[in-house]
Amino acid sequence: MIITSQTVALRDGRACLLRSPTRRDAQPLLDFLAQTAGETSYLLREPGEVGYTLAQERDFIQTSNTAENRLMVLAEMDGTIAANASFWPVGVFARVRHRCEMGVVVRRPYWHLGVASVLLEQLFKGATACGYRQMELTAVATNARALALYEHLGFQRAGAVPNGIRYADGSCADEIIMVKQL
Numbered sequence: 001m002i003i004t005s006q007t008v009a010l011r012d013g014r015a016c017l018l019r020s021p022t023r024r025d026a027q028p029l030l031d032f033l034a035q036t037a038g039e040t041s042y043l044l045r046e047p048g049e050v051g052y053t054l055a056q057e058r059d060f061i062q063t064s065n066t067a068e069n070r071l072m073v074l075a076e077m078d079g080t081i082a083a084n085a086s087f088w089p090v091g092v093f094a095r096v097r098h099r100c101e102m103g104v105v106v107r108r109p110y111w112h113l114g115v116a117s118v119l120l121e122q123l124f125k126g127a128t129a130c131g132y133r134q135m136e137l138t139a140v141a142t143n144a145r146a147l148a149l150y151e152h153l154g155f156q157r158a159g160a161v162p163n164g165i166r167y168a169d170g171s172c173a174d175e176i177i178m179v180k181q182l
């Protein structure tokens, strides 16, 4: 599904354009994924593990925009992609069709402005319109700001995967499972 583009004012008064991606965003999105993987240890990918080709990324955008049960929203600021949020189905079978999973990433210069909060509100609206009944996510247990944000927006902790994340240096972190009823 796609959203109607809209401009919102952030905490500091700056404008942020929320919009669906187009084919032209494929390369900027690949750059965004590579850059953000190097900015934080809270994502699944090690820096350099963004293995999609330009064609695959274009297909992915096309699928997100046309599938009735998927959504990707970009936050554009200063003419660049400041953040990206998506939801997708947990599975294909009828008994799990009420559940979607989500992810959100904000580029470090745009943290603390409320970008993730406005993107997540878009995801909640879209997921409800799709007929989903609950939204799920996983977050690294040490990602205190993300956990606080999600709890503030109505997610509840549903469990943890011990040592769900293993870093290149061999250290581990638990993965927290969170669920929000829509």
Ligand SMILES: CC(C)(COP(=O)(O)OP(=O)(O)OC[C@H]1O[C@@H](n2cnc3c(N)ncnc32)[C@H](O)[C@@H]1OP(=O)(O)O)[C@@H](O)C(=O)NCCC(=O)NCCS
Pocket (backbone or CB within 6 Å): 040, 042, 043, 104, 105, 106, 107, 110, 111, 112, 113, 114, 115, 116, 117, 118, 138, 139, 140, 143, 145, 146, 148, 149, 150, 151, 152
């Ligand atoms: C985590 C992340 C998505 C947050 O994005 P953001 O745009 O900075 O988040 P927002 O500004 O919308 O909201 C976070 C705020 O909600 C705040 N918040 C939490 N509970 C709150 C409450 N009860 N009342 C008010 N604010 C609350 C958070 O503490 C944080 O405040 P801060 O900016 O003053 O520190 C971003 O830092 C990021 O992309 N990090 C790297 C990747 C990542 O961790 N992704 C999530 C993987 S699960």
